[in-house]
Amino acid sequence: MPTIFTHALTAAALAGVSAPSAGRWKLILLCGLVSVIPDLDVISFYLGIPYAHMLGHRGLSHSLFCAFVVALVVMEIFFRVDPPATLRWWRRFILLFLSVVSHGALDALTDGGLGVAFLAPFSNERFFFPFWRPVKVSPIGMNSFFSERGAAVMMSEVKHIWIPVLLCTLGGLGLLLLLFLRSRKTLKTD
Ligand SMILES: [Zn+2]
Numbered sequence: 001m002p003t004i005f006t007h008a009l010t011a012a013a014l015a016g017v018s019a020p021s022a023g024r025w026k027l028i029l030l031c032g033l034v035s036v037i038p039d040l041d042v043i044s045f046y047l048g049i050p051y052a053h054m055l056g057h058r059g060l061s062h063s064l065f066c067a068f069v070v071a072l073v074v075m076e077i078f079f080r081v082d083p084p085a086t087l088r089w090w091r092r093f094i095l096l097f098l099s100v101v102s103h104g105a106l107d108a109l110t111d112g113g114l115g116v117a118f119l120a121p122f123s124n125e126r127f128f129f130p131f132w133r134p135v136k137v138s139p140i141g142m143n144s145f146f147s148e149r150g151a152a153v154m155m156s157e158v159k160h161i162w163i164p165v166l167l168c169t170l171g172g173l174g175l176l177l178l179l180f181l182r183s184r185k186t187l188k189t190d
Contacts, residue, residue: 003138004036006157007106011035011099013165017172019095020088023079027092030078031099034070038062038103051114054124058107063120067100106161112137134160 015024015031041061049056060066075093104116111133115126136156 003153003157004039006161007035007039007103008032010102010106010161010165013169014098014102015095017169017176018091020091022088023092026078027095030074031095034074034096035099035103037070037100038066038107052124052126054117054120058104058114058126059117059124060120062104062107062116062118064101064104064118065121067097067104070100071096106135109133109160110135110137 009032011034012028012032015028019027019031038058038061041055041057041059044053044056044059045051051057054060071093074096075089079089079092081089104118107113108116108127108129109132110128115128117124118127119125134156136153138150138153138157
């Protein structure tokens with residue numbers, strides 16, 4: 001897995017450029033938080049559940065199904081509206097869903113461990129991206145994180161995830177600013 005910082009940064013950046021303006025910061029924060037939920041499954045190691053089991057690490061908790069459930073629960077708790085499923089509701093729901101999915105997608109770019117069970121609970125097949133897995137797998141546990149290997153992992157995440165994510169975010173925000181300025185110009189000339 002990449003570190004939790006990288007998962008949170010990626011999801012928060014995604015929300016930062018595409019969240020609706022009402023409740024934007026709340027959604028950015030929630031997207032960052034839900035993106036680290038899948039790795040709560042490390043508890044399976046302590047419970048003696050094998051890595052390759054559907055309930056093991058990178059199993060059910062990293063699936064599209066789990067992302068759907070987490071997004072739905074968060075919407076119910078934090079963004080309950082009446083009537084449900086308005087356009088804004090869908091926008092928030094999809095961002096939350098993609099934030100959890102982004103976790104599995106980043107894990108599938110790492111060079112170690114088993115792949116991600118995207119299709120659980122329907123299938124326990126584990127997936128990695130086929131040709132390109134540049135991210136060094138992060139050590140599990142804080143002690144090993146503050147080590148030479150931990151530093152190498154952080155560097156590989158900065159290079160392969162942080163920099164591209166920040167560039168995309170800046171590009172997205174630039175585009176939004178451009179659209180905003182154009183709409184103001186159009187209003188003035190109307
Ligand atoms: Zn993970």
